[in-house]
Amino acid sequence: MGKPFEKTMEMVNGLAKPALELFKTMDDEDAKLFIIRLNDSIGRLEEIAAAITHQNQKVALFEFGLTPQLFYAFDCVPLCMETFPMLFTANRKEVFYEFIEAAEAAGLPSDVCSTDRCIVGAALSGEFPTNSFFVASSAPCDGTRIAYPIMKKALKVPTLFLEAPYTYEKEAAHWYGQQIKTDLIPFLEAVTGKKFDIDRFREIIEESNKAYELMLDIFDAYTVKPSPIPASISGFPYASFIASAGHPRNTESTRLFHDEVMRRVKDDIQNPFEEKHRVLWCHVQPTFDGEFFKWMEEKLGATVVTSMLSSSPILLPIDTTDIDTMLEGYAWQGLDMTMSIMRFDTNKLLEFTMKAYHQYRCDCVIVTQHVGCNSICGAAGLMRRYFHDEGVPALFIELDYNDDRVLSSEPLREQVEDFFTTIMA
Numbered sequence: 001m002g003k004p005f006e007k008t009m010e011m012v013n014g015l016a017k018p019a020l021e022l023f024k025t026m027d028d029e030d031a032k033l034f035i036i037r038l039n040d041s042i043g044r045l046e047e048i049a050a051a052i053t054h055q056n057q058k059v060a061l062f063e064f065g066l067t068p069q070l071f072y073a074f075d076c077v078p079l080c081m082e083t084f085p086m087l088f089t090a091n092r093k094e095v096f097y098e099f100i101e102a103a104e105a106a107g108l109p110s111d112v113c114s115t116d117r118c119i120v121g122a123a124l125s126g127e128f129p130t131n132s133f134f135v136a137s138s139a140p141c142d143g144t145r146i147a148y149p150i151m152k153k154a155l156k157v158p159t160l161f162l163e164a165p166y167t168y169e170k171e172a173a174h175w176y177g178q179q180i181k182t183d184l185i186p187f188l189e190a191v192t193g194k195k196f197d198i199d200r201f202r203e204i205i206e207e208s209n210k211a212y213e214l215m216l217d218i219f220d221a222y223t224v225k226p227s228p229i230p231a232s233i234s235g236f237p238y239a240s241f242i243a244s245a246g247h248p249r250n251t252e253s254t255r256l257f258h259d260e261v262m263r264r265v266k267d268d269i270q271n272p273f274e275e276k277h278r279v280l281w282c283h284v285q286p287t288f289d290g291e292f293f294k295w296m297e298e299k300l301g302a303t304v305v306t307s308m309l310s311s312s313p314i315l316l317p318i319d320t321t322d323i324d325t326m327l328e329g330y331a332w333q334g335l336d337m338t339m340s341i342m343r344f345d346t347n348k349l350l351e352f353t354m355k356a357y358h359q360y361r362c363d364c365v366i367v368t369q370h371v372g373c374n375s376i377c378g379a380a381g382l383m384r385r386y387f388h389d390e391g392v393p394a395l396f397i398e399l400d401y402n403d404d405r406v407l408s409s410e411p412l413r414e415q416v417e418d419f420f421t422t423i424m425a
């Protein structure tokens with residue numbers, strides 16, 4: 001049994017920090033963007049590591065379906081569990097495999113989503129702190145509904161399960177927001193021993209609104225053709241927001257990233273390859289191959305300009321008028337910005353996908369059929385027929401987005417290359 005956050009900090013100190021120092025020595029346009037991303041992640045992970053050593057501080061282990069602002073309002077340090085496996089899948093694969101194997105050895109079936117198997121294995125291996133609590137939601141999927149009760153038992157920490165709505169409208173967000181009011185806020189008061197302070201919550205929401213607006217501006221810049229930045233770094237504003245919305249570090253990192261993207265658009269600085277294709281990536285991207293998007297751009301001239309899961313359908317900051325508007329907006333943002341989008345019915349999913357397809361001026365779609373994800377695999381037939389009827393070139397790839405032992409980089413690249421050199425030629 002390891003110590004909490006031991007493997008995570010080994011990765012931070014052994015890989016992320018040396019990579020940051022290396023980027024600082026590089027005279028390269030893209031290095032600036034990677035420095036912003038690394039500073040942001042290192043700062044966030046060090047903050048969690050520091051909180052673990054203070055028993056009177058709480059670490060909020062939360063699931064997709066929420067964003068972090070409310071946890072900051074109770075002075076907790078948040079860790080979005082579904083982003084955790086990606087810390088290891090590309091650069092410390094042996095740690096990821098170790099966590100997966102720990103979950104399977106404890107009886108979790110291998111057809112459960114690898115995200116959930118990895119976090120369960122990490123919990124069973126002692127990687128998560130016990131001065132913590134879980135907040136989980138019934139969205140997006142079966143896998144998370146299996147994982148959290150097991151982790152609750154392993155860590156023996158307070159846990160709250162929220163019921164996510166099945167529909168997408170504002171009324172559904174209002175209903176979820178009221179549940180946050182009646183269930184989540186009292187839960188947080190009980191686990192932290194602090195009273196809810198609406199002014200503090202408003203302050204944090206206002207902070208996150210600044211980052212949100214900058215992020216929307218950045219997303220708009222991605223509609224510029226050719227794309228102003230490489231695909232491998234374009235998801236940073238979204239990832240940082242999901243992990244730390246409401247923290248001034250998130251706002252500052254997003255502002256720096258925003259300024260750099262806008263400078264590139266203004267000065268017409270382009271990527272050093274010919275952009276022949278603009279790709280919409282539907283569902284999860286392979287996280288096990290850190291060079292994959294670079295390879296797509298350099299070898300095939302294909303840039304992933306938007307991804308269905310790292311974008312935002314509602315495009316509205318949170319209304320801070322009163323507690324109900326704040327909770328409704330907060331609820332909607334949580335449901336909107338993460339894999340909770342997978343609770344969309346297939347028609348809604350396609351409507352959102354096609355809106356992004358046209359907005360970002362794409363000419364093809366890649367859909368990943370992530371094994372273990374019933375949501376996307378179940379929608380495959382309808383999506384395939386829809387794209388065919390609409391004349392949208394679409395490649396469907398079956399893989400595990402975290403685990404290269406299901407489909408490794410080489411056959412993945414072969415499938416993608418075949419698509420761009422035949423259908424898209």
Ligand code: SF4
Nearest residue numbers: 113140141143339373
């Ligand atoms: S990929 Fe699918 S199964 Fe895995 S966490 Fe996301 S929605 Fe759930």
